[in-house]
Amino acid sequence: MKRIKIILGIISVMVLVFFATGALIKETSYIVQVQIDKPIEQVFEAFNTLNNKKYWIPELKSVEVVNENVGKTGSEYQLMIQNQDQKMLISEKIMAYVPNEKVTLFYNSENMLKTNDYIFSESNGLTNIMLQATCRSDSYIMSCLFPYFKGTFKNQDFSYLTNFKTFVEQ
Numbered sequence: 001m002k003r004i005k006i007i008l009g010i011i012s013v014m015v016l017v018f019f020a021t022g023a024l025i026k027e028t029s030y031i032v033q034v035q036i037d038k039p040i041e042q043v044f045e046a047f048n049t050l051n052n053k054k055y056w057i058p059e060l061k062s063v064e065v066v067n068e069n070v071g072k073t074g075s076e077y078q079l080m081i082q083n084q085d086q087k088m089l090i091s092e093k094i095m096a097y098v099p100n101e102k103v104t105l106f107y108n109s110e111n112m113l114k115t116n117d118y119i120f121s122e123s124n125g126l127t128n129i130m131l132q133a134t135c136r137s138d139s140y141i142m143s144c145l146f147p148y149f150k151g152t153f154k155n156q157d158f159s160y161l162t163n164f165k166t167f168v169e170q
Contacts, residue, residue: 018144019144021143021144021147021148022140022141022143022144025143025146025147026136026143027134027135027136027146028134028135028136028146028147028149028150028153029132029133029134029135030133030150030153030154030157031130031131031132031133032130032131032133032154032157032158032161033128033129033130033131033161034128034129034158034161034162034164034165035126035127035128035129035165036126036127036128036129036164036165036168036169037125037126037169038127038168038169039122039125039127040100040120040121040122040127041100042168043120043127043129043168044099044100044120044127046164046167046168047103047118047120047129047164047168048072048097048103050063050065050077051063052167053079055163055164055167056160056161056163056164056166056167057081057160057163058163059081059082059083060079060080060081061080061081061082061087062079062080063077063078063079063080064077064078064080065077066078066091069094071097072094072097073094073095073096073097074093074094075093075094076091076092076093076094077091077092077093078090078091078092079091079092088109088110089109090107090108090109091107091108091109092105092106092107093105093106093108095115096117100120101119101120101121102117102118102119102120103118103120104116104117104118105118111137111138111139111142112135112137112142112146113135113136113137113138114133114134114135114136115133115134116131116132116133116157117131117132117133118130118131119131119132129161129164131157131161133153133154133157135153
């Protein structure tokens with residue numbers, strides 16, 4: 001009986017910690033960077049060419065233009081992602097667009113709300129892309145989960161930027 005009480009106590013503490021995570025941590029943030037051996041103008045243009053995304057996001061199956069504005073800011077797209085047998089529709093909106101400096105993208109995918117702030121800079125002919133990402137959710141349960149998956153999110157974004165680097169440097 002004493003073992004059962006100890007096990008139940010441990011489980012109760014773990015559940016409490018899990019649910020406290022969502023109350024204490026409202027969003028998950030991280031930074032990822034990559035340096036590319038190309039001029040900033042070329043990198044920025046390749047990054048923002050809609051048809052190029054398929055070369056660095058392998059799960060991307062299609063991109064549909066919902067609304068495209070002249071200055072890019074406010075443009076909206078629907079991305080179809082297929083990971084194994086699961087298909088997911090993601091809404092992408094360009095929140096900020098400053099040529100050769102910055103692009104801020106907002107993604108809405110079911111219970112995940114993600115903002116990717118890409119900052120471009122150049123030094124000695126190398127272009128640096130710094131991604132400042134934040135993830136949050138309208139769902140309390142998902143808010144509890146996101147901090148535990150921060151490493152996974154960060155690795156995935158690093159993989160995408162590395163794929164982009166490879167694509168641009170070819």
